[in-house]
Amino acid sequence: MPFTDEVVLITGAGSGIGRAMAQEFTAAGATVAALDMDADAAKQTAESLGGDASAVVADVRRRADVDRAVAEVLERHGRVDVLCNNAGILDDYADALNTSDELWDDIIATNLTGPFRMARAVLPNMIERGSGAIVNTASISAFVAGGGGSAYTASKHGIVGLTKQLAFNFGARGVRVNAICPGATKTAMTAGLDDDEHVQGMIANTPSGRWAEPNEIANLAVFLASDKAMFAHGGVYVMDGGWIVA
Numbered sequence: 001m002p003f004t005d006e007v008v009l010i011t012g013a014g015s016g017i018g019r020a021m022a023q024e025f026t027a028a029g030a031t032v033a034a035l036d037m038d039a040d041a042a043k044q045t046a047e048s049l050g051g052d053a054s055a056v057v058a059d060v061r062r063r064a065d066v067d068r069a070v071a072e073v074l075e076r077h078g079r080v081d082v083l084c085n086n087a088g089i090l091d092d093y094a095d096a097l098n099t100s101d102e103l104w105d106d107i108i109a110t111n112l113t114g115p116f117r118m119a120r121a122v123l124p125n126m127i128e129r130g131s132g133a134i135v136n137t138a139s140i141s142a143f144v145a146g147g148g149g150s151a152y153t154a155s156k157h158g159i160v161g162l163t164k165q166l167a168f169n170f171g172a173r174g175v176r177v178n179a180i181c182p183g184a185t186k187t188a189m190t191a192g193l194d195d196d197e198h199v200q201g202m203i204a205n206t207p208s209g210r211w212a213e214p215n216e217i218a219n220l221a222v223f224l225a226s227d228k229a230m231f232a233h234g235g236v237y238v239m240d241g242g243w244i245v246a
């Protein structure tokens with residue numbers, strides 16, 4: 001049980017990949033703080049995990065929510081060993097001409113500014129103990145166009161840059177920071193694409209020929225946060241069924 005006595009804070013834990021991360025970290029012995037802006041979803045995840053798992057209701061777009069949420073977790077659990085910056089939203093593949101200022105701001109606030117503020121809020125606790133891991137959920141959209149629209153692709157390139165800079169600045173103080181880049185994964189975010197011929201055609205053309213299950217992606221985050229990945233600093237890890245190579 002590699003995460004015994006460790007506390008893992010996961011954003012977007014009410015659904016999809018985040019909920020799967022909550023399950024896999026719990027199976028590996030961790031106590032999970034399941035953060036989501038959807039209060040019922042966060043509660044459902046925490047209740048399904050049992051043990052000391054807790055639900056944290058916060059909107060990562062809001063600075064006050066982020067600071068309050070991290071303070072709440074530290075108060076309740078005493079520490080944050082692992083932060084999974086996973087909450088994210090899609091922009092419905094909007095090209096630049098169809099991206100309003102509001103849509104752009106919303107995507108960047110959720111997918112990039114939120115993870116930055118979450119990291120800034122947990123880092124003091126990790127640095128104080130000389131140990132911690134942050135796993136940011138990026139996407140194949142950190143490498144290629146077409147997995148989202150302008151704002152989504154920019155936000156996922158951005159979180160990779162944030163990952164590298166955090167790793168560079170805090171590795172020597174015991175904090176490892178890495179990013180995972182999932183390909184098409186069966187979650188609420190992609191539910192509407194099940195019947196999309198273009199997407200199905202692209203998936204059929206990949207080496208795996210299928211969608212990922214959320215738990216397959218979650219296991220990469222568990223590995224990167226574990227001691228087995230002690231040499232992983234600032235890495236960007238693709239698990240996409242071969243989408244990019246295809």
Ligand SMILES: NC(=O)c1ccc[n+]([C@@H]2O[C@H](COP(=O)([O-])OP(=O)(O)OC[C@H]3O[C@@H](n4cnc5c(N)ncnc54)[C@H](O)[C@@H]3O)[C@@H](O)[C@H]2O)c1
Nearest residue numbers: 012014015016017037059060087088139184185187188189
């Ligand atoms: N599903 C895919 O194919 C895929 C592929 C590549 C990357 N990703 C990334 O994986 C991550 C998880 O996506 P998913 O597919 O599991 O989506 P999902 O929609 O199933 O889950 C996302 C969760 O995040 C929560 N959330 C959204 N905005 C939030 C906010 N401002 N504050 C707090 N919580 C918020 C939602 O309530 C939801 O529970 C995202 O960062 C997404 O960009 C997904």
